[in-house]
Amino acid sequence: MHILSMVSAVIALVLAVFWASVGIGGLTGRLERNRWFGVRSAETMRSAEAFALGNKVAAPGFCAAALVLLIGGVLAFGGDLGFLFGFGAVLVSFVIVSIVAGIGVRVAATVPEPEDQGGCSADCCSGGSDDQSADSCGTSAQPGDPAADCGTSSCGSCALQGMCTTEHAADEAVDAAR
Template identity: 50%
Template sequence: MLWVVNAVSVAVAVLLFVLAGLWAVVGIRGLRGTLPRNRWIGVRSAETMRSDEAFGVANRIAGPGTLGAGLILALGGIATLAVPSGWSLAFGLVSLIVALVVIGLVSGIGVRAAAAVPVDDDGCSCCSGGDAHGHAADEDPSGPAADCGTSSCGACSLRGVCAGDSAQA
């Protein structure tokens, strides 16, 4: 029975070390401003994903906490391996929970900082209620979806798709 506890302890410790390494890399790259905007790692929310600057600000703010969470996980992995009893799993679980709470807190702070970054408005709000200046979508014939005749979310990314050449021509 003890060998099962030891095997599970080793597996938990490896998981904690892998997560600690990942969060350390994210924290360091976030602090240095070299973490590119992406969909998988870093602080990701609607506020942070709207621009590279907002993503960078959020991850610079969250970087120290992310490094701290990585340190907590590494210490939890060491404690999981060092304690030879069933308590080793408790150390691993507690360190994971504490690290997740820290990540949640610093991510929230990062999202608030990203929300304070001014929006680089090129006249496109990308949603059906018109532009950021309060004009209705049908009042602005040069709006993001004017070439399609409708205004809907995602229109900025589709700008120019409906105009010009037809795919079937």
């Protein structure tokens, strides 16, 4: 058996298992929002509901891609030119996955954005309002502290996550330079 045929068969079969698991997870709702698997875009990652809906819509296409890969992988074991089936199946499956992922992103975009939880974001140290003087980090925001804009203390979780603007800090730098 030709080595290229074997390689293409193994690649096709491994990808078939991957897309089948992503597709089944999306159909059953067990695919939770993550950074590695499923349809990941700004539209799907903004809420768990958008992620679940986008992946549920794309899941039948993922399963179809897995089926194409399975058939191509099995046919790739067929001889010297079998690699054409394996690599052809990989190409066709990537087209299918791209199309259904695009559809999933468009459907996820229809899900309304979640409301703010208060403060800068729910992921901040305090998660509270701007006038909150103490937070869960055990420190208090000082007047003039850039983190005060965010409703957090000097722990800086919002600033590190890029959630707060640096306008306050830039204004202070300009005032100090005068």
